[in-house]
Amino acid sequence: xxxxxxxxxxxxxxxxxxxxxxxxxxxxISIEVNAGExxxxxxSNGAGKxxxxxxxxxxxxxxxxxxxxxxxxxxxxxxxxxxxxxISQSPEGRRIFGRMTVDENLDLGAFLRNDKDGIAEDRExxxxxxxxxxxxxxxxxxxxxxxxxxxxxxxxxxxxxxRLLMLDEPSMGLAPMLxxxxxxxxxxxxxxxxxxxxxxxxxxxxxxxxxxxxVLESGVVKQQGSAKDLAASDDVRKAYLGG
Amino acid sequence: MSSMSQAVRGGGREWNATNVxxxxxxxLIGLWILWNFIDSPTQVIQVAILGLCNGALxxxxxxxxxxxxxxxxxxxxAHGDLFMLGSVFSAMIISDWFGQETxxxxxxxxxxxxxxxxxxxxxxxxVSVDQLAYRRLxxxxxxxxxxxxxxxxxxxxxxxxxxxxxxxKSQNAVxxxxxxxxxxxxxxxxxxxxxxxxxxxxxxxxxxxxxxxQGKAMRATAQDPDAARLMGINTNRTIAFTFALGGAMAGAxxxxxxxxxxxTRYDAGFQLxxxxxTAAVLGGVGNLTGAVLGGLLIGLIQGLNDGxxxxxxxxxxxxxxxxxxxxxxxxxxSGILGSPTSxxx
Numbered sequence: 001x002x003x004x005x006x007x008x009x010x011x012x013x014x015x016x017x018x019x020x021x022x023x024x025x026x027x028x029i030s031i032e033v034n035a036g037e038x039x040x041x042x043x044s045n046g047a048g049k050x051x052x053x054x055x056x057x058x059x060x061x062x063x064x065x066x067x068x069x070x071x072x073x074x075x076x077x078x079x080x081x082x083x084x085x086x087i088s089q090s091p092e093g094r095r096i097f098g099r100m101t102v103d104e105n106l107d108l109g110a111f112l113r114n115d116k117d118g119i120a121e122d123r124e125x126x127x128x129x130x131x132x133x134x135x136x137x138x139x140x141x142x143x144x145x146x147x148x149x150x151x152x153x154x155x156x157x158x159x160x161x162x163r164l165l166m167l168d169e170p171s172m173g174l175a176p177m178l179x180x181x182x183x184x185x186x187x188x189x190x191x192x193x194x195x196x197x198x199x200x201x202x203x204x205x206x207x208x209x210x211x212x213x214x215v216l217e218s219g220v221v222k223q224q225g226s227a228k229d230l231a232a233s234d235d236v237r238k239a240y241l242g243g
Numbered sequence: 244m245s246s247m248s249q250a251v252r253g254g255g256r257e258w259n260a261t262n263v264x265x266x267x268x269x270x271l272i273g274l275w276i277l278w279n280f281i282d283s284p285t286q287v288i289q290v291a292i293l294g295l296c297n298g299a300l301x302x303x304x305x306x307x308x309x310x311x312x313x314x315x316x317x318x319x320x321a322h323g324d325l326f327m328l329g330s331v332f333s334a335m336i337i338s339d340w341f342g343q344e345t346x347x348x349x350x351x352x353x354x355x356x357x358x359x360x361x362x363x364x365x366x367x368x369x370v371s372v373d374q375l376a377y378r379r380l381x382x383x384x385x386x387x388x389x390x391x392x393x394x395x396x397x398x399x400x401x402x403x404x405x406x407x408x409x410x411x412k413s414q415n416a417v418x419x420x421x422x423x424x425x426x427x428x429x430x431x432x433x434x435x436x437x438x439x440x441x442x443x444x445x446x447x448x449x450x451x452x453x454x455x456x457q458g459k460a461m462r463a464t465a466q467d468p469d470a471a472r473l474m475g476i477n478t479n480r481t482i483a484f485t486f487a488l489g490g491a492m493a494g495a496x497x498x499x500x501x502x503x504x505x506x507t508r509y510d511a512g513f514q515l516x517x518x519x520x521t522a523a524v525l526g527g528v529g530n531l532t533g534a535v536l537g538g539l540l541i542g543l544i545q546g547l548n549d550g551x552x553x554x555x556x557x558x559x560x561x562x563x564x565x566x567x568x569x570x571x572x573x574x575x576x577s578g579i580l581g582s583p584t585s586x587x588x
Contacts, residue, residue, distance in 0.1 A: 079472030
């Protein structure tokens with residue numbers, strides 16, 4: 001992992017406002033992610049979680065507010081430049097390249113890299129995390145099952161060898177057994193020293209794995225704190241954990 | 244249209260009325276070709292070869308439609324007129340700059356130089372229009388860039404009038420004249436050159452799209468631009484590169500057209516553009532192999548219609564081509580090799 005002189009949080013989102021046309025999806029969200037942490041954003045549909053992720057990745061520019069990565073302003077930067085700085089996202093809905101093979105998808109994850117040996121190493125690493133993908137190496141990604149596509153989306157994001165990994169709804173639409181597998185894998189990735197920002201609707205699983213959490217509602221941060229405390233808080237239990 | 248393509252795709256086994264009519268039509272066309280062939284085999288072979296040579300030209304232009312459609316789902320209505328500008332540009336270099344009027348080694352060198360220059364010229368124009376006009380409309384409704392393309396088409400035609408005048412200017416071919424004769428079949432060399440030049444261009448294009456890093460970026464951007472950005476792909480540059488490729492193919496077609504026809508005019512791109520567009524749709528718009536196949540098929544059919552003993556003749560040429568387009572919309576809207584358009588979310 002690269003070292004840098006930057007101190008303070010790795011990712012700092014300061015009071016951003018994001019609009020789709022005239023509709024405000026995010027109305028002043030501030031979050032921080034420190035190196036080595038798993039931080040999760042939870043909240044119901046339309047709370048602004050994915051929009052915040054898209055803003056960090058540079059897919060949509062915030063109208064107000066600042067996003068800093070390792071002390072450098074990244075808000076307003078085009079998406080491909082943000083990726084080049086070391087942020088990878090596994091987007092909501094997986095967004096794998098369906099007409100390409102599993103292997104080609106991984107290649108694209110490493111699009112900006114030139115270190116052949118490092119890429120080969122990482123390929124082995126992700127195939128080790130998801131042996132099922134290795135069996136389907138030359139299969140068109142569009143023919144994979146939902147769970148396999150999700151694995152591919154995470155694997156593809158890892159192929160960029162990011163310093164910050166962002167996972168948007170990795171458990172969406174998966175059978176309980178697969179959800180467990182995905183979350184176990186996230187733990188494994190974290191043990192390698194990866195910093196992770198996780199968006200989830202499955203609040204229970206997310207709080208279980210995370211260090212800190214932000215609860216989003218209608219485009220603002222409703223609560224924040226350690227994942228443990230939030231999991232124990234009455235409000236959060238009522239709203240997101242089914243009592 | 245999407246429900247129509249659903250029916251057709253599912254129709255591999257279901258024998259609904261549309262399918263029966265479609266197959267019957269194909270059968271009739273087959274019988275018609277056979278009838279011509281029995282009556283006059285040499286004539287049919289000759290016009291078929293000429294048709295295929297023309298088809299190679301259509302294929303080159305069709306590639307420009309299909310490349311751009313594949314990546315930003317824009318039917319670039321200005322593409323035919325870009326081709327026309329390329330032909331005027333070629334005429335200017337060969338005749339006005341070099342004053343080359345005959346076919347000799349100097350003429351061939353001038354041709355080679357102009358060939359490269361025309362490809363670069365059309366590529367540059369295509370990229371400029373994308374960056375000036377279409378780029379700003381990436382997130383606009385699909386109709387906005389479409390109308391813009393129609394507007395650009397008019398601008399190009401007017402530039403053509405100012406540049407080349409409103410009447411056609413004739414120009415001598417600088418490529419070797421004469422014909423290749425095998426038995427009674429005679430094919431002019433300039434026609435054959437079109438095919439000879441098209442083949443390596445197609446191979447090069449396929450290699451770029453399938454094997455290179457730029458090609459990989461193109462395919463990723465075509466499938467999902469946002470996901471491509473997340474991979475670190477500069478989608479805007481990738482789209483510009485695609486416009487450059489399509490433009491270069493139009494430039495190559497333009498100079499070959501000039502050599503075959505000996506003349507060009509400001510509206511040359513209108514009809515040829517529409518025919519090439521039909522070729523792209525016939526093959527399955529967005530599909531490179533399809534565009535080539537569509538171009539060759541239309542060239543072949545047009546050749547047979549114009550020159551076969553029982554053809555309808557040249558005056559019906561356009562009607563035949565556009566009847567194919569209409570029939571295609573009814574029987575197989577996704578084209579011969581096209582995938583259903585409902586792939587995007």
